[in-house]
Amino acid sequence: MLQLASGMSRLGTESAFEVLARAKALEAQGKSIISLSIGQPDFQTPGHIVEAAIKALKDGHHGYTPANGIPQVREAVAADLNRRHGVEVDPGNVLVVPGGKVTMFFAMLMFGEPGAEIIYPNPGFPIYESAIKFTGATAVPLPLLEENGFAFKAEQLLGLITPRTRLIILNSPANPTGGTASKEEVQKLVAGLAKHPNVTLMSDEIYSEMLYEGRQHESLLRYPEIRDQLIMLDGWSKTYAMTGWRMGYSVWPKSLIEHATRLAINCHSCVNAAAQWAGIAALTGPKDDVAKMMKAFDERRRFVVAELNKLPGVSCITPYGAFYAFPNVSGTGLKSKQLEVSLLDEAGVASIAGTSFGSYGEGYLRISYANSLENIGAAIHRMRGFLEARRKAAE
Numbered sequence: 298m299l300q301l302a303s304g305m306s307r308l309g310t311e312s313a314f315e316v317l318a319r320a321k322a323l324e325a326q327g328k329s330i331i332s333l334s335i336g337q338p339d340f341q342t343p344g345h346i347v348e349a350a351i352k353a354l355k356d357g358h359h360g361y362t363p364a365n366g367i368p369q370v371r372e373a374v375a376a377d378l379n380r381r382h383g384v385e386v387d388p389g390n391v392l393v394v395p396g397g398k399v400t401m402f403f404a405m406l407m408f409g410e411p412g413a414e415i416i417y418p419n420p421g422f423p424i425y426e427s428a429i430k431f432t433g434a435t436a437v438p439l440p441l442l443e444e445n446g447f448a449f450k451a452e453q454l455l456g457l458i459t460p461r462t463r464l465i466i467l468n469s470p471a472n473p474t475g476g477t478a479s480k481e482e483v484q485k486l487v488a489g490l491a492k493h494p495n496v497t498l499m500s501d502e503i504y505s506e507m508l509y510e511g512r513q514h515e516s517l518l519r520y521p522e523i524r525d526q527l528i529m530l531d532g533w534s535k536t537y538a539m540t541g542w543r544m545g546y547s548v549w550p551k552s553l554i555e556h557a558t559r560l561a562i563n564c565h566s567c568v569n570a571a572a573q574w575a576g577i578a579a580l581t582g583p584k585d586d587v588a589k590m591m592k593a594f595d596e597r598r599r600f601v602v603a604e605l606n607k608l609p610g611v612s613c614i615t616p617y618g619a620f621y622a623f624p625n626v627s628g629t630g631l632k633s634k635q636l637e638v639s640l641l642d643e644a645g646v647a648s649i650a651g652t653s654f655g656s657y658g659e660g661y662l663r664i665s666y667a668n669s670l671e672n673i674g675a676a677i678h679r680m681r682g683f684l685e686a687r688r689k690a691a692e
């Protein structure tokens with residue numbers, strides 16, 4: 298028997314990739330599958346960004362870059378954060394990484410070890426819990442409840458902090474719920490953290506430009522009193538439909554940026570050079586394509602929520618961020634995972650069980666509306682057929 302490190306048995310996964318593989322296998326057998334499971338925009342990267350990468354390659358940007366990213370991209374990130382959040386960020390504190398996930402993994406490696414506690418949102422992005430457990434740290438769930446719009450409550454979060462707490466993870470707008478944190482709760486949290494200067498906060502703001510109905514993003518960067526404790530995660534994947542480019546960035550406190558850069562040097566050396574030039578074009582270029590994409594997402598969001606609420610046994614609160622709806626499916630009489638499997642196998646609709654995002658996701662399903670209105674409509678029709686047939690059979 299090969300002897301694996303113990304952490305490997307604690308490493309989880311992201312079910313979206315498994316559902317995708319199963320959906321592809323069913324399609325290969327000739328079945329028609331509509332995917333509402335994918336966590337990436339169904340849009341192409343805007344043309345001027347692609348052109349910038351091609352130009353970079355033609356101009357000979359083929360080698361290693363500085364591990365933290367070329368100065369121009371870090372300056373563009375700082376300028377973009379200033380434009381969006383009205384904050385000053387030193388480009389020296391910015392680390393460009395191959396995708397948002399890398400920031401979270403680095404943060405866990407930096408703070409996680411047996412005996413340490415890390416607080417994470419549940420339901421939440423599955424890699425948080427997985428990576429925490431991998432390090433041997435204790436994963437402490439912060440329950441995000443439907444009755445609170447799936448947003449955190451500062452008092453509850455502060456109550457979970459113990460002398461062993463090293464790191465708190467926040468995510469707004471959120472995957473899988475589309476929940477958004479309110480300014481009031483963020484302010485309460487920041488005030489409460491004054492008593493915990495040794496606790497680090499990792500704020501995952503990767504969906505910060507994906508908000509609806511005039512909701513404003515409240516970046517944790519806006520609070521100078523916690524800047525020495527804050528790791529802010531963001532990136533290009535969602536906003537610019539660039540998931541495959543593997544471009545993310547993070548802002549680190551002065552005391553941590555050297556450690557984070559050292560992890561980058563040990564792990565991946567640097568991010569693909571041409572992708573970094575594309576990243577600059579994204580941040581400094583026209584935003585019309587982003588606006589068009591958000592308009593389409595908004596239209597689908599309204600449609601999918603209204604339609605989900607008409608399904609038997611299903612109710613869905615309105616999400617104000619990201620591109621996910623998180624309907625309550627407990628009235629269907631099926632557990633989340635059973636419903637996910639049955640919808641895929643029997644109705645040809647790929648969705649993801651709420652439990653794939655943590656134990657508090659039982660009774661829910663994640664519906665990604667990164668698909669055309671037409672396909673979403675067809676998927677809802679199939680779901681209705683499946684649920685009504687079940688209901689009739691039970692009568």
Ligand SMILES: Cc1ncc(COP(=O)(O)O)c(C=O)c1O
Binds near residue numbers: 396471545
């Ligand atoms: C909340 C959240 N954070 C981070 C990521 C990772 O993004 P990336 O593809 O840039 O690694 C995702 C991707 O689904 C996400 O949903």
